[in-house]
Amino acid sequence: xxxxxxxxxxxxxxxxxxxxxxxxxxxxxxxxxxxxxxxxxxxxxxxxxxxxxxxxxxxxxxxxxxxxxxxxxxxxxxxxxxxxxxxxxxxxxxxxxxxxxxxxxxxxxxxxxxxxxxxxxxxxxxxxxxxxxxxxxxxxx
Numbered sequence: 001x002x003x004x005x006x007x008x009x010x011x012x013x014x015x016x017x018x019x020x021x022x023x024x025x026x027x028x029x030x031x032x033x034x035x036x037x038x039x040x041x042x043x044x045x046x047x048x049x050x051x052x053x054x055x056x057x058x059x060x061x062x063x064x065x066x067x068x069x070x071x072x073x074x075x076x077x078x079x080x081x082x083x084x085x086x087x088x089x090x091x092x093x094x095x096x097x098x099x100x101x102x103x104x105x106x107x108x109x110x111x112x113x114x115x116x117x118x119x120x121x122x123x124x125x126x127x128x129x130x131x132x133x134x135x136x137x138x139x140x141x
Contacts, residue, residue, distance in 0.1 A: 031071055034068055035064045036100070057087070057118050058085065061118055062085060066082070068103070068104060069104075077136045077137060078137050082134055083134065083135045093120050096120055096121060100118045101117055113134075114131065114134065115129070
């Protein structure tokens with residue numbers, strides 16, 4: 001796991017070969033306390049009904065929160081893992097691009113709580129509201 005001071009400079013390399021790159025998620029910016037990611041809507045991101053699959057939206061939001069968490073780790077932490085997620089889906093789309101902004105709500109030594117808003121880039125319609133809790137990991141002594 002990269003240190004918080006280097007995460008914003010190498011997020012693209014961290015994403016290579018992971019679900020983030022496989023889905024086509026673009027990392028726009030990552031800094032302590034906030035991140036911005038985008039996702040072009042592709043046919044494989046849709047559910048059988050022709051609209052966005054909830055898992056696609058959650059993957060974008062969880063990735064945004066995860067990159068933000070990596071950039072916001074407390075001193076001495078080695079990483080994190082998601083221990084809870086919640087998502088309210090308020091809209092959907094069939095094409096275009098999604099944008100997601102994740103913001104830290106609580107940045108403690110043992111947990112962080114992140115909120116993310118997923119929107120349709122063209123219309124600014126809110127697609128989903130997302131919240132997750134991250135457990136902060138430390139090296140074993």
